Amino acid sequence: MTEEMTLVPKLLLSMTTTIGFMIAVRSIRSRDELSLIDAYETAEELHEKYFGHRKYSEYQSFYVMYKRKK
16 A cells, blocks of 8 residues: 555545435434534535545535435
8 A cells, every 4th residue: 555545434435426425414414413514514524635626516506415315
């Protein structure tokens, strides 16, 4: 293993899909007792840290998908 390689937790890998991201937000929300918007921002921070970009452009974009998939 090289220095550039990082082990990525399974939950983070699942965040690459819409459903996986929703599951991660729900998990963060229940674990940390956060509001939906705060859990979303936490998930986005993790996504950006590991994948270099945000999953959604803004909370409203996420929320539309969240309501559709709920």
